[in-house]
Amino acid sequence: MATIFTKIINGEIPCYKVAEDEKNFAFLDINPLAKGHVLVVPKTEEDYIFNLSEEDYLSLQAFARKVAKALKAAVPCQRVGVAVLGMEVPHAHIHLVPLQSEADLDFRKTKLSLSPDEMQQIANSIAEKL
Ligand code: AMP
Numbered sequence: 001m002a003t004i005f006t007k008i009i010n011g012e013i014p015c016y017k018v019a020e021d022e023k024n025f026a027f028l029d030i031n032p033l034a035k036g037h038v039l040v041v042p043k044t045e046e047d048y049i050f051n052l053s054e055e056d057y058l059s060l061q062a063f064a065r066k067v068a069k070a071l072k073a074a075v076p077c078q079r080v081g082v083a084v085l086g087m088e089v090p091h092a093h094i095h096l097v098p099l100q101s102e103a104d105l106d107f108r109k110t111k112l113s114l115s116p117d118e119m120q121q122i123a124n125s126i127a128e129k130l
Helices: 004-009 054-074 116-128
Strands: 017-020 024-028 038-042 079-083 094-099
Touching (some): 004 038, 017 054, 017 116, 024 116, 054 079, 054 094
Antiparallel strands (some): 038 094, 079 094
16 A cells, blocks of 8 residues: 555645655655754655665655755755654655754654645745755
8 A cells, every 4th residue: 555655746645845856755744843844755665764775765865955955045944954763654754854953853842833825835935946
């Protein structure tokens, strides 16, 4: 059965899309730790990021770097933080989180609740910087 992220990539489930290339896809995390929290996902369905082929892993990292630069340009922050957890969704993904401080990368904290309009605006503003 397809993962929820494959369904997002295939357009079967809506998302706030940020970017896409041949091998990868980026969209906003629906429960953001901070404004502009992005997930970067390989189109290949693989649970554990370090089980991706070297080609797919390097492609994902290069794509994440491009998205992170656009994110930094679109959302005021000190740095873009990077995290890989995969405790919830069994489809490899990289979290990119705009940081003002270390605490912004604490996955135990209460997530933000942003309006659909605001989420769409954030996704668009990142996409414009790519
Ligand atoms: P983890 O697998 O532990 O890295 O966490 C999965 C992440 O995916 C969480 O931060 C969720 O908020 C996010 N997530 C789950 N479902 C969706 C969805 N349909 N759209 C956007 N983000 C999602």
